[in-house]
Amino acid sequence: MPLTADEIERSALEILDRYGLGDLSMRRIATGLGVAPGALYWHVANKQQLLIGLARRIVGDPEPLDGPWQSAVGQWARSLRSRLLEHRDGAELVASAVALADPVDADHPDALAPAASLGRLLVAAGMSAGDAVAAADTVLHFTLGQTMAWQSRAQFRELGITGPGAVSDSFDLGLELIIDGMQNRVSTTQR
């Protein structure tokens, strides 16, 4: 039976997890599927689009967020972070896909815009639309960047290039700091 885009993406994710982003080539995916390299291009436009598809899979659907907005923001960020950490080079892949897929707004529901749900939550909590977008972007970029650095350090450690001993994980500290900063926007804007 014929190849499908879904099969290609699943196979690509396996290579990513086992060998890393640097070894994720179209030719390797094709070999893994027992197919000629050119065959992939019947199902997938090009490598960039394939990577965006992988990023979408890694990020997944937004969790339902409950409780007061402060803890919902924390939940959102920690959930994104843990999804990124489930795959080798997950943060790096998603960070560049977010930039590439960027036309990120409203009318383009297909965009890779994980912060959209967070933005809506912040509006519901009392933020202006502009502040909510900026605040959601802040949490998103912080999470992607911090996780990317953390993950690449972790991979160095696995290779024994230990560098400085356990760099304490400052993710939660940074996250709280951002949530604190949001407080003003919510209470200021609320009537």
Added chain:
Amino acid sequence: MPLTADEIERSALEILDRYGLGDLSMRRIATGLGVAPGALYWHVANKQQLLIGLARRIVGDPEPLDGPWQSAVGQWARSLRSRLLEHRDGAELVASAVALADPVDADHPDALAPAASLGRLLVAAGMSAGDAVAAADTVLHFTLGQTMAWQSRAQFRELGITGPGAVSDSFDLGLELIIDGMQNRVSTTQR
């Protein structure tokens, strides 16, 4: 007269600015210098190290920061941002170099750690060492991520793939939000 590492880096920066990160290959740099590809490897360990060197050049030396800490933090971030925007794909290049060069701490003064000076400033302003590292990292990752997304959107726009009209620049909003969040850490820790 012989080639130097400095010459190679300068030549690489020109290619970056004119053709972008995707076209920045060792072979192209060599051609630009009128030299065989292998010649570069006498002066530079490999492409990764060369990219880290470029990132160091782009980031440059820390500006002297003055005034109250709140405005110094703003200065720091805006200065980093404008340096990233001076080069095509500057944010993307520096973001990945920061992750790659990571063993980022103390004893390794050669690391690409632009947030170090910011961390010292925050300690001087009254933060604990741990909070200062986390806060500086937050500003750094936010700045890299936001600028990377902004820059790639800007490049799409140049190609006419306009996507959504002028997405308003939420950099300053996000930055203020983070600075607000820092306030608590400074005043809480201060005696």
Added chain:
DNA sequence: ACCTGAACACCGTTCAAGT
């Protein structure tokens, strides 16, 4: 010491031709 020539082991992508 510094560089060339030439090779090795790869890439992404296209496209006629087959089934």
Added chain:
DNA sequence: ACCTGAACACCGTTCAAGT
């Protein structure tokens, strides 16, 4: 409709051999 074979135009890196 879906895939193969084969090509095109590239990569990063190594290393004997030259000067």
